[in-house]
Amino acid sequence: MKRLDRILLPILTCLVVLVALLFPQRLSQWRDEAVLNSPHTEELKTENELPTQALTIQERMLLVAQYNEGADMTALVQELEWDSETENLVWKELEGLCKDGILPPEVLPEDLTAFPLQRCYLRSPEEIRGASFLVVEGYSKKNALNLSLALDEETGAALWLEADSPFLRKFDADSLAIGSIFLARLGLENVCENYSPQAAQLTLPGAD
Amino acid sequence: MKLFWKLFCSMVITTALACSLGGYILIDAQFRTSLDREVTAVYEENDLLRYTLAREIQTHPAMDRAGLSQAVQNITISTGRGKVAFRISDEAGAAVSVNGSLPVEAVGLTAGLGPDRRGWELAPVSNGRIYLHAASPLVLGGGTLYLENCREVSSLFVSRREQYQSFFYMMLALTGAVGVLSLLISGLMVRPLSRLSAAARRMAAGELDVRVRVDSGDEVGRLAADFNAMAAQLERQVQELKDAARRQEDFIGSFAHEIKTPLTSIIGYADLLRSRPATAKQVQDSAGYIFREGRRLEALSRKLMDLIVLDRQDFPLRPVPMDVFLRRTGGALRPALEQAGIQLEISAQAAAIPLEPDLMETVCLNLLDNARKAMDRGGRILLEGFPEPGGYCIRVTDTGKGIPAAELDRITEAFYMVDKSRSRAQGGAGLGLAVCQRIVALHGGAMDFQSAEGAGTEVQVHLRGGEGA
Structure with a gap:
């Protein structure tokens, strides 16, 4: 009995240390067994539909810019059929851009072939908010023109624009003027940070 | 078992349990949080797909399963992890349309869903990978289809397993370190007790x-x-x-x-x-x-x-006028002293002191008799009484031959005699001062002796209480 008393506590200590070493992982595995292959269901609520929390124009522009720069975000791209309404919307916006001097008139040749229309829903990974855009890409064989345009699906306004052709005349519009007009069309004020005739860096007051 | 080992084991056990519990809570909570985040993400992807398809169905009310299948093919969803595969299955779990490759079966999850519930499950597949499989209902033409998508979450389990492995080795090292530290601490804590134990044993042996x-x-x-x-x-x-x-x-x-x-x-x-x-x-x-x-x-x-x-x-004490008491006591011995050529002077101040007069008279007579015995050829004895702070002092001073300083401490011991032959010749037995000291102690007082050889002895009896108190 006395011998048992002497060795009982050391044995207990060894057992406790052993259990303390192995038990945590085993406990996690037991909990996993209760979770694996076991469906967890919940009621589908209205708020589980696509979150429609409104984004400002600035935030939408930022989202498009981040997407084009390859940022880590959720993007759903849906190929859409062209319809007359969408066609009118895109053509009207291109005409408006030319009229305001943002694009030279030659970017609207009659042979402009539009590729399939895409709806692009973008969502920032940091917050459960997103916006939907219509992405149009076109090509003019006559001018070897590549045109890329992203329209805000809610307002129809162009938030992203890229036009490139080696055969067009040099478009010598002032970069600052083009940028300012582009933002003014969206109802945004801007401050010029850096400027050269070829490129201007504009920031929006109050935006991060 | 020694206290040293009890302390050591207690510290090791406490550390091991605390670390184990803390490690488990930390690692498991991190895993559950990551899993919750994955569930949220897979639901978000599912919501996005369902919303898009629902809009297609709304735009084309006459859409049938073939049209839906076509719409599914026109959709691409990608995240930071890459392209997301998804599937439309019917109520029996059969695939209606698939975009990408979905490695999990539908029926296990969709069988428990109705037209108004969504759900998820963790589905391990044969290659050891684990997928987080989500499904939600999609109503088409009066029937219910299920939209499914999934995310691979094997990395969560792998990461947790690696964390537990690291935790195992860390805890092993920590327990070892705590064990060594516990040995030192236990040793330090027990050392004073060991010293006490050794000292107690030495005391028991007589030291x-x-x-x-x-x-x-x-x-x-x-x-x-x-x-x-x-x-x-x-x-x-x-x-x-x-x-x-x-x-x-x-x-x-x-x-x-x-x-x-x-x-x-x-x-x-x-x-x-x-x-x-x-x-x-x-x-x-x-x-x-x-x-x-x-x-x-x-x-x-x-x-x-x-x-x-x-x-x-027990002797009852009563207030006694000391001047009268000392004069009477001294007066009783005066004839005998004068006959021996000794002059007795009495100087007593008035004060009422609580004492037992017969016993205190014995003290005074003993002191006067000792003074007499100390003088061979006459001399002078002074009996004084005066109040002092806290009580009253009786002082007997003689001009006898005095007591050696080395013997002053023992003169109140019973049968102790400074000069035995002389004391016996004078009828003494060495008990007088012992009796005096007992009587004075009974009164709560003390005796004080001062003597110089050849010059005389002074004895003071300090009594407490009375008017001087």
Whole structure:
């Protein structure tokens, strides 16, 4: 009995240390067994539909810019059929851009072939908010023109624009003027940070 | 089991349990949080797809399963992880349309869903990977289809397994380190107790002067200090017991000697008278010796009785005017003193002191008698009484031959005599001052002796209470 008393506590200590070493992982595995292959269901609520929390124009522009720069975000791209309404919307916006001097008139040749229309829903990974855009890409064989345009699906306004052709005349519009007009069309004020005739860096007051 | 091992085991057990619990909570909570985040993400992807398809169905009310299948093919969803595969399945779990490759079966999850519930499950597949599989209902033409998508979450489990492996090795190292540290700490904590134990054993062996070092102010330090205090008290009491035993031995020895001497004389003279005819003068002389020695024995027994009785009896104290008391007491001895050529001066101030007058008279007479015995050829004795702070002082001063300083401490011991032959010749037995000290102690007072050889002795009796208090 006395011998048992002497060795009982050391044995207990060894057992406790052993259990303390192995038990945590085993406990996690037991909990996993209760979770694996076991469906967890919940009621589908209205708020589980696509979150429609409104984004400002600035935030939408930022989202498009981040997407084009390859940022880590959720993007759903849906190929859409062209319809007359969408066609009118895109053509009207291109005409408006030319009229305001943002694009030279030659970017609207009659042979402009539009590729399939895409709806692009973008969502920032940091917050459960997103916006939907219509992405149009076109090509003019006559001018070897590549045109890329992203329209805000809610307002129809162009938030992203890229036009490139080696055969067009040099478009010598002032970069600052083009940028300012582009933002003014969206109802945004801007401050010029850096400027050269070829490129201007504009920031929006109050935006991060 | 030794306290050292108990402390060691307790510390190791506590550390192991605390670390284990903490590690489990930390790792598992991190895993659950990551899993919740994955569930949220997979639901978000599912919501996005469902919303897009629902809009297609809304735009084309006549859409059938083939049209839906076409719409599914026109959708691409990508995240930071890459392209997301998804599937439309019917109520039986059969695939209606698939975009990408979905490695999990539908039926296990969708069977439990209705038209208004969504769900998820963790589905391990044969290659060891684990997928988070989500599904939600999609109503098409009055029927319910299920939109499914999934995310691979094997990395969560792998990451957790790696964390547990790291945790295992870390905890092993930590437990080892704590074990070593516990040995040191337990050793440090137990060391003072070991010293105490060793000291207690030495005390038990008779070394009463052993003490332990007090290193700290904690409980163990206090225990060590208490042990030292106990040892000091024990040593003092043992010393007092030894002194008392020695005094008792001395007392018995002295008593036997004081009894034996007169008895020897008495037996000797009685035997002389019995053994042969004696003249009238011899008879007279022998009877005289026998009478004197008998009186001496009587005085001895009376004083011994006083010593015994004084220890066992309570005496009521009453206020006594000290000036009257001292003058009366001194006056009783004045004729005898004057006859011996000794001048007695009495100077007593008035004060009422609580005392037992008969006993205190014995004290005064003893002191005056001792003063008388200290003077061979006359001299002067001064008996004074005066109040002092806290009580009253009786002082007897003589111009006798004094007491050696080395013997002053022992003069109140029973049967102690400075000059034994002289004391016996004067009828003394060495009990007078012992009786005086007992009486004064009964009054709560104390005696103080000062003496210079050849110059005289001064005895002060300090009494408490009364007007001077």
